[in-house]
Amino acid sequence: MSLLRNIAGGLRSLFRKGQAYREFDEELRGFLDAATEEKIKQGMSHSEAARAVRLERGGLDATREMLRDVGWESVVENFWQDLRFGVRTLRKSPGFTALAVLMLALGIGATTAIFSIVEGVLLRPLPFPEPGRLVILGDVVEGSHCASCAPSSVTAPDIRNYMRYTQSFSHLGGYRGRLFELSGTGDPAAVNATRMSGEVFAALGVPPLLGRTFTQQEDDERQQVAVLSYGMWRTRFHGDANVLGSTIILYRKPYTVIGVMPRDFEFPLNPGLVNQSELWLPLSLQPEEFTAGAASAWNSRMVGRLKPGITIEQAQSDAERVAQETMRDYPAHMRSLRIHAVVTSLQEDTVAQARPLVRTLFSAVIVVLLIVCANLAGLLLVRAIRRRREFGVRLALGARAVVLLRQAVVESMVLSIAGGAIGLALAAVALRVGVSRLPQTLPRVNEIGLDWPVMLFALGLALLTGLLCGLAPAFAAIRTSVNETLKQGGRTGTAGSSHARLRSALVVAEIAVALTLLAVSGLLLRSFEKMRDVKLGFRPDHTLAALYVLPRQQYRTQSAIDEFTKTLLNDLEQLPGVDAIGITSFLPAAGNEWSVPVTIEGHIPSSGAALNMAAISLVESDPFEALGIRVLRGRVFAESDNAGSQLVAIVNRKMAERYWPGQEPIGKRLRRGLPESSTPWITVVGEVDDVKLGSRDTETVPQVYQPVTQSVASKGVLASVGELSAADGWIVLRTPMAPEQMQTTLRAIVRKIDPQLPLNQMQMMEHAISKSEAPRRFNTVLISSFAMASVLLSVLGIYGVIAFSVASREQEMAVRMALGCPRSGVILFILSSGAKLAAVGCGLGLLGAVAASGLLRSFLFEISPFDPGVLAFSVIAMLLLTLIASALPARRASSTDPMLALREQ
């Protein structure tokens, strides 16, 4: 109540200041008049009485001042005054103001944009209730150094066992993403769908927007139901609320739509924008997924919600117990496999991979901001030095130092907040343009945006910047002795040594951080260059690729599949303008490699050693020719290599060098699976060049190519009953024409054979490669542009400082020249003062670069963080830039006429 009145009273006197003052003046005058009359009655003259009253009761003006300071509104008013004063002084030097605001806008804008990524990707809690209790459960298979496999994945029997026998989870379920052919509504298309246990929805705890989610019971009963994502519902079903109960066709099987998830629901939290699940279906594991090779395919993941009070460690030991049980039940052909259960928090699992990238970006942008701060502080310092006389006069006239300090800080805050506001707008623009270009390795990209925390961050940043940049120069300015300053009169003598030191320190700091960033960007650029030099192992030009997946429902038998493939290859061969065609299960550069254990004849692994893993590509026709993969030895596959003939394989150079170093690989034998798995021997008939299955900077893996027709036979016990092969594959096609011209033709041919079959991810191989390079390019471009900005800013800063110190020493220079110092001497003198700063800055910067190397190592490719070439180049570049920045003022100083400069005084 009284607080309210207080605020109301304060506001009233703030906004109706004139009236409040008039009323008060009238009242006070009445008071003093009455007192004066009293004195006159006692016999004083009018003037005597007035004087006595002023002495006794205090004068009008003094009282008015006293009253002004009552209540909180006086603080506001003082601030308001300072603000107006600040804006007024800034308006008087528009050049300085524009430069400062622009610099701040760039610094704060860039930092805010990057922070919004940090916030959206790393900091924000996952969009599920009580996200801290959500965990990922999976196996680590001993000895399988499979860098590209998803960490901690599970097999179908694992899902069953963990769900049945663990006790630490209130809900636990498995999930597996895959492409589904969607037809029955609009054009047939491939959609990203996730098969998952009913328990997964329960674990995540997000209610649907419409309808309901499926239960574990429906999952167990293999009900054909589907839950749509919001995006899918809007685009394919136009946001129709009657979609519930309607039927969609997935792989030619009908599913009933039972629910739609809310807009911000996303699961699994896959990196990138394009991989997000559009559809959720019951996992409904099929019997064949528990047998033979399928049972040892770690192709699913599990998510669970911990029971209240259960820690991750407890859950892990609980799951480990189940894992040991599972291992005990392994069939003979998996006997030597050892697994461990691993439980990690879902948050950690989601962001772990993105963390180094985001951290590096954030550090880089903070460096830019620091340089901006140093520059601004330098500019303000120069301004403060110019205004020393003004400060001196004001201090002499009785202004309190605190007030001067307050005004200086308010002035720099005005700058920084204006800069912050413009920076925020810049960040908004950058995000609107930039989010779609973020590398597809970042999770939760959808959540990146300018929300409240980001805005607050920008505002806080602006205030902090203003405070820091404003305080130091202001202190320096008011510390000057009043007498000294005033005594110096109009003379522009050399500035106090403490100012000079502060300015030099700022410049040294700028050079140091700019050098660090320059070195980092140099290392990244060299890494990028080195990556571009890596041989792909195939020729991406004039090549078109597209993925097809034949639905089981339609293609039930091997002969149906073979019929499709034969017709497809035939029709494609007939086409004019096709040089070569092939089908392969793995597309180079697509990053979807999948390594499995293999056993090499005569190569007995010692116990405890790593498993022998190789990526097996199943091929048909001649993908080697179509992709331009060089055959080094032996032959490629022929028509005669079929299900009935001798099992054959082609290995890559890496495989041959690892297992048969210095020997002829042709004629050697290998087989699929572990030593104890009973699988038939396969004879090597050829050796081809190493092919990058992922991006160029990934390691080349040992590769084995097999004719797809021999796939089931070569799997031996690993093949499940009735297993079919060749139901999916990448068509690769080499054409002398522009490959995009072949797209429609390829589509038409597939549509002719099966009108419902969509072609997925049709792409030019050159695009696939540039896509695989995108994350590195993104890093490199962004950090290099930060480095360029910081170098530019620090050169500006150096120039500003040297120019100012030269200008303030003009007289000294004139005296030197008048006494016979040659012009070149003056130039040398100034250049050397710049070079000194640069040398110290570069020394510190090298230390900074060494410190940054730890953070950086994971982004470098075939280059050491201490690469002498890059470091030397950065240092030389920085020194040269410093010299150039100081050369301009030096020239100007040496060209002044000593007589003119001396006479001016």
Next chain:
Amino acid sequence: MADKSSDLVQGTLDMLILKTLALEPMHGYGVAIRIEQISRGVFRVNAGSLFVAFQRLQRAGLIRSEWRATENNRRAKYYVLMEQGRKKLSSETREWERQVVAIARILEAS
């Protein structure tokens, strides 16, 4: 600008003003004179502290002000004690008396 005779104990000016206004609504000068008269010239109030106190008491909702004509037909701002002010006065008075008794005891004891 210290008060001439004797400085007021911190915080007591508010109580004295409330007490004065408890008799009847009064303008600023009247309050000052009344305090001086009743204290027989021990306390002298200057305009600054008086009006700052008025402002403070108004903010706290203890008194309110209105313009009225004075006895010699001038316009003056009169201050009126409000219900809350009356309560405050009686509690302050009680507290004051308690303290005075306590201080007196301490002084006698030594």
